[in-house]
Amino acid sequence: MLAHFYILNNTDIVLPYIIAQKEFVKRNNPRMSEKWMLNEHNKNFMQWFQNKVGTNTGVLETLQRLALGPNFDVFTFxxxxxxxxxxxxxxxxDKSTMQNSGVMIVAESEHFATRHDKNLVTAxxxxxxVIEDIWExxxxxxKVPVFKCKWVDINNGVKVDENDFTMVDLNRIGHRDEPFIMASQVKxxxxxxxxxxxxxxMVIHGTSNHLNVEEADAMQTPSLPNASQSFHDVFDVDYVHAVRDDHEEGIWDNTTLN
Incomplete structure (x- = not known):
């Protein structure tokens, strides 16, 4: 259910419910740490949201469908x-001369500085x-398109060199418990x-629909971007109009949604 949980936490119309549930947890557990309350939110939000909205006909159909949850069969590409x-x-x-599996996102995220830290830091x-799987x-x-990715460890696998180029070690994998990103969010x-x-x-930021890997060396590479994108930027799932690539149609997969 990780993909569904990510979608809920990154869809603008769900945000008031996220705030309300966090306030509910805090109000009922005033002595607990922020870390404990965040874990409690993560553990219980989907069920709380479903109970709160459920089949309530007084809310948007989009909100109602999100609360009821997705089908467990996914369409893969x-x-x-x-x-x-x-x-x-x-x-x-790996089958193509085109390299199109690399992704990045600049996001405002809440995290703890160390495993022992109890206070949230927003940065x-x-x-x-790199994209491992593409699901709808x-x-x-x-339907909401999501990418399941292997993410480079931001603490040990990313650096800016003396020429101000962003460099990554693709073998240093981190953030294994947060593999999903909505396709509409990435660059x-x-x-x-x-x-x-x-x-x-070296990281080269995409400027066209395709890049032959042999041509990549000729392109200029900017350093880390300055613009930030909030995890709660507007995303209206009623108006998702992504187009599948024609060279290979998607197939229904009975993979359990995780």
């Missing part, structure tokens, strides 16, 4: 067109990853192996 870019899974990338951070999560009247990036130290790859 090896490629997907959205935001004027074509994205591939890493498996599809704008850049995350880099099916809510009946609408496309390409990774070019450093000729001096092949452990590191």
């Amino acid at each position: 090896s490629a997907y067109d959205i935001n004027n870019y074509t994205f591939y899974t890493k498996t599809q990338d 704008s951070m850049s995350y880099f990853g 999560v099916d809510y009946g009247p609408f 496309q990036v390409f990774y070019v192996t450093d000729a001096v130290d092949n452990i590191w790859s």
Whole structure:
């Protein structure tokens, strides 16, 4: 249910319910730490939200369908067109001369500085990853495209070199408990192996629908972007119009939604 939970936490019309449930938890547990309350929210929000909205005909149909939850069969793709870019899974990338599986997002996220810290810190951070799976999560009247990614460990796998280029170590994987991102949120990036130290790859920000990996070295690479995107930016799932890539149709998969 990780994909569904991520969608709920990143859909604007659900935000008032997230705030209300967090306030409910805090009000009923005033002596508990922020870390405990966040864990309690994560553990109970989906059921609380379903009970709160349920089949209430007085709310938007979109909200009602989100509260009821998705079907557990997912529609999967090896490629997907959205935001004027074509994205591939890493498996599809390996079959192609085009590299389209790299993604990044700049997000305001709440986290704890260390495992022992009990106070939340909010910061704008850049995350880099590679798409493993492309799903459409099916809510009946609408579907939400999501990417399941391997994310580079932001603490040990990302650096800015002396030339102000962003470099990543794609073998340093982190954030394993948060693999999903909504397709509408990401930007496309390409990774070019450093000729001096092949452990590191240079990040090139996407400017076109396709990039031949042999052409990547010729492109200029900006450093970490300054703009930030909140995890609660407006996302109206009633108006998702992503287009599948024509070269391979999606298939229904009985994979359990996790």
